Amino acid sequence: xxxxxxxxxxxxxxxxxxxxxxxxxxxxxxxxxxxxxxxxxxxxxxxxxxxxxxxxxxxxxxxxxxxxxxxxxxxxxxxxxxxxxxxxxxxxxxxxxxxxxxxxxxxxxxxxxxxxxxxxxxxxxxxxxxxxxxxxxxxxxxxxxxxxxxxxxxxxxxxxxxxxxxxxxxxxxxxxxxxxxxxxxxxxxxxxxxxxxxxxxxxxxxxxxxxxxxxxxxxxxxxxxxxxxxxxxxxxxxxxxxxxxxxxxxxxxxxxxxxxxxxxxxxxxxxxxxxxxxxxxxxxxxxxxxxxxxxxxxxxxxxxxxxxxxxxxxxxxxxxxxxxxxxxxxxxxxxxxxxxxxxxxxxxxxxxxxxxxxxxxxxxxxxxxxxxxxxxxxxxxxxxxxxxxxxxx
Amino acid sequence: xxxxxxxxxxxxxxxxxxxxxxxxxxxxxxxxxxxxxxxxxxxxxxxxxxxxxxxxxxxxxxxxxxxxxxxxxxxxxxxxxxxxxxxxxxxxxxxxxxxxxxxxxxxxxxxxxxxxxxxxxxxxxxxxxxxxxxxxxxxxxxxxxxxxxxxxxxxxxxxxxxxxxxxxxxxxxxxxxxxxxxxxxxxxxxxxxxxxxxxxxxxxxxxxxxxxxxxxxxxxxxxxxxxxxxxxxxxxxxxxxxxxxxxxxxxxxxxxxxxxxxxxxxxxxxxxxxxxxxxxxxxxxxxxxxxxxxxxxxxxxxxxxxxxxxxxxxxxxxxxxxxxxxxxxxxxxxxxxxxxxxxxxxxxxxxxxxxxxxxxxxxxxxxxxxxxxxxxxxx
Numbered sequence: 114x115x116x117x118x119x120x121x122x123x124x125x126x127x128x129x130x131x132x133x134x135x136x137x138x139x140x141x142x143x144x145x146x147x148x149x150x151x152x153x154x155x156x157x158x159x160x161x162x163x164x165x166x167x168x169x170x171x172x173x174x175x176x177x178x179x180x181x182x183x184x185x186x187x188x189x190x191x192x193x194x195x196x197x198x199x200x201x202x203x204x205x206x207x208x209x210x211x212x213x214x215x216x217x218x219x220x221x222x223x224x225x226x227x228x229x230x231x232x233x234x235x236x237x238x239x240x241x242x243x244x245x246x247x248x249x250x251x252x253x254x255x256x257x258x259x260x261x262x263x264x265x266x267x268x269x270x271x272x273x274x275x276x277x278x279x280x281x282x283x284x285x286x287x288x289x290x291x292x293x294x295x296x297x298x299x300x301x302x303x304x305x306x307x308x309x310x311x312x313x314x315x316x317x318x319x320x321x322x323x324x325x326x327x328x329x330x331x332x333x334x335x336x337x338x339x340x341x342x343x344x345x346x347x348x349x350x351x352x353x354x355x356x357x358x359x360x361x362x363x364x365x366x367x368x369x370x371x372x373x374x375x376x377x378x379x380x381x382x383x384x385x386x387x388x389x390x391x392x393x394x395x396x397x398x399x400x401x402x403x404x405x406x407x408x409x410x411x412x413x414x415x416x417x418x419x420x421x422x423x424x425x426x427x428x429x430x431x432x433x434x435x436x437x438x439x440x441x442x443x444x445x446x447x448x449x450x451x452x453x454x455x456x457x458x459x460x461x462x463x464x465x466x467x468x469x470x471x472x473x474x475x476x477x478x479x480x481x482x483x484x485x486x487x488x489x490x491x492x493x494x495x496x497x498x499x500x501x502x503x504x505x506x
Numbered sequence: 507x508x509x510x511x512x513x514x515x516x517x518x519x520x521x522x523x524x525x526x527x528x529x530x531x532x533x534x535x536x537x538x539x540x541x542x543x544x545x546x547x548x549x550x551x552x553x554x555x556x557x558x559x560x561x562x563x564x565x566x567x568x569x570x571x572x573x574x575x576x577x578x579x580x581x582x583x584x585x586x587x588x589x590x591x592x593x594x595x596x597x598x599x600x601x602x603x604x605x606x607x608x609x610x611x612x613x614x615x616x617x618x619x620x621x622x623x624x625x626x627x628x629x630x631x632x633x634x635x636x637x638x639x640x641x642x643x644x645x646x647x648x649x650x651x652x653x654x655x656x657x658x659x660x661x662x663x664x665x666x667x668x669x670x671x672x673x674x675x676x677x678x679x680x681x682x683x684x685x686x687x688x689x690x691x692x693x694x695x696x697x698x699x700x701x702x703x704x705x706x707x708x709x710x711x712x713x714x715x716x717x718x719x720x721x722x723x724x725x726x727x728x729x730x731x732x733x734x735x736x737x738x739x740x741x742x743x744x745x746x747x748x749x750x751x752x753x754x755x756x757x758x759x760x761x762x763x764x765x766x767x768x769x770x771x772x773x774x775x776x777x778x779x780x781x782x783x784x785x786x787x788x789x790x791x792x793x794x795x796x797x798x799x800x801x802x803x804x805x806x807x808x809x810x811x812x813x814x815x816x817x818x819x820x821x822x823x824x825x826x827x828x829x830x831x832x833x834x835x836x837x838x839x840x841x842x843x844x845x846x847x848x849x850x851x852x853x854x855x856x857x858x859x860x861x862x863x864x865x866x867x868x869x870x871x872x873x874x875x876x877x878x879x880x881x882x883x884x885x
Contacts, residue, residue, distance in 0.1 A: 378885035497787035
């Protein structure tokens with residue numbers, strides 16, 4: 114038996130013994146996802162049990178090194194683990210910005226002390242992180258951010274305001290872009306600092322969205338304190354880290370463009386029915402759905418191709434620049450088609466009959482996909498300038 | 507199989523790019539058009555292509571080919587699209603050899619494929635009868651008389667018709683137009699009594715013609731596959747043909763796009779290059795995204811063929827529909843963004859839009875394949 118087969122056997126046996134039955138059911142909404150933290154949102158007590166058991170083995174973040182709380186697994190082992198989890202429908206034990214965003218940045222730019230301090234707490238789900246990037250006057254033009262960090266010797270004093278801070282009301286710590294120097298160009302003088310949200314200088318106000326939920330907040334800093342040891346990278350060089358993380362965020366958001374389990378066409382056949390030739394009875398809608406499904410197929414092939422090219426050592430090609438733009442536009446198209454296919458029931462906002470307005474709320478939320486993490490227009494600017502070499506005005 | 511090219515494939519692509527950019531360019535196509543070329547392609551260039559093995563890339567080694575598979579042929583066709591190279595690579599190699607490989611007996615393959623692979627014999631498919639690709643609608647008839655078959659009917663869109671040595675004729679030996687069963691495929695040599703060939707001229711300046719069959723008698727041995735049972739093999743061959751055409755359309759679209767972006771970088775108006783205008787930048791960036799999707803679906807489709815995937819129809823229609831859509835957009839934007847100069851015959855961008863529409867139409871356009879894609883997807 115190969116090492117990989119043996120690993121599969123072990124993983125299978127362990128998962129069978131340790132994954133609670135309640136965690137072997139599909140994730141229906143954000144409520145079913147577990148993000149940890151000092152005061153975790155818990156919909157089912159097994160969420161924490163499952164996370165703790167997986168964290169014990171380093172399997173909440175299996176691809177990170179063991180010394181930082183990860184599983185130390187290589188690419189193939191991670192794949193096997195995911196397959197074995199999928200086999201029993203095991204949910205992901207922990208989903209957080211710490212794993213998807215801060216962790217990769219710390220692994221790349223953090224010093225050893227910072228990695229040892231922060232990464233294990235992410236793996237164990239002890240600390241939940243949020244991202245302090247956008248400001249009221251620094252959205253698409255992120256580099257013009259104005260939140261100040263004043264040098265106080267062993268620490269900084271932070272003053273200013275962030276907006277669209279995802280889950281700031283639930284997070285324990287923030288990774289934050291601040292201005293430490295005003296003298297140079299706007300990309301210079303930005304620093305990347307980490308600090309605890311549980312202090313008097315930090316105020317958080319959730320923002321209610323058109324979808325009715327409040328995943329984002331306004332975050333105010335009034336003499337908030339950040340320790341110098343929690344400055345990541347060099348002072349004034351935070352823009353490099355910011356750009357790196359934005360790429361990560363865009364990849365994550367572009368994943369929303371993946372094909373849904375049940376195709377829109379199948380849902381439409383159930384909802385609307387077929388004509389005498391066996392085709393969907395509404396030919397206009399049929400064409401729109403077909404074009405959407407075709408693009409979804411081609412987008413999936415592109416994600417796979419870029420992944421395979423990267424694995425083959427060809428680097429992240431120009432194609433990756435389209436992911437954020439195309440994935441979010443596809444997701445918006447899918448949500449619009451859901452409305453068209455389901456009709457009245459998709460417009461429901463509240464009540465059992467409408468499953469609490471799940472369809473309409475997802476549809477409204479999807480509008481933000483092409484705004485957050487860099488708008489579609491900004492993505493097109495980037496492609497035009499960096500990939501196609503078209504000049505600035 | 508990973509969605510990347512291996513070393514052998516990269517070398518093949520690069521050598522095809524180098525050769526065609528020198529010997530079979532848009533300028534050469536213009537020359538063939540303006541000189542009223544008798545053959546419609548350059549024989550000596552075709553011979554060189556055959557010597558390099560291109561006519562046998564996808565043909566198995568057992569039948570005189572290179573056995574590189576369709577991914578290899580697709581890569582060459584992509585370069586053909588970039589250069590608008592005129593040759594029988596589509597008619598004889600991509601289409602006819604594939605039909606023979608799908609339907610022919612070992613004896614027929616031994617007789618035909620090595621000659622095609624050597625570039626010595628030019629064979630072409632005669633299928634379409636009306637203004638649109640509709641393979642099940644074939645009405646041409648095949649009637650058995652003793653050991654012979656008698657074929658009658660008329661075929662349009664026959665690629666390289668006037669220079670072909672043999673035709674693969676699809677005719678109905680049973681059933682009604684619209685039936686998938688009852689179709690039979692025959693090999694008919696040029697010059698057979700009752701067969702007449704007329705050269706036609708389409709917008710792309712490539713070889714095409716019409717053939718008519720008036721009680722053409724062929725021996726029983728000319729039947730490819732079983733009588734009345736050609737549908738499955740023909741369908742698969744057409745799927746492969748459409749994937750190959752999608753490869754050509756990919757090269758054509760990318761080339762038209764790159765030329766257009768090049769123009770945006772140099773053309774000045776209002777004292778600045780027009781490529782600095784956001785209105786044009788965003789259209790170019792959107793098209794770039796579509797071209798990346800196009801490249802992925804074509805590669806996935808080519809690999810599906812080489813992996814021996816049983817049913818190619820969904821991926822073939824997906825690839826052809828997507829490439830029809832993207833080629834149309836890339837060539838339309840090509841003209842528009844070039845402005846007035848793009849409307850002139852002197853400029854080469856016009857050759858791309860002309861070839862694109864013919865390649866799009868061949869074996870089914872966007873509307874045909876998107877409809878088929880939806881049907882195969884269950885709606």
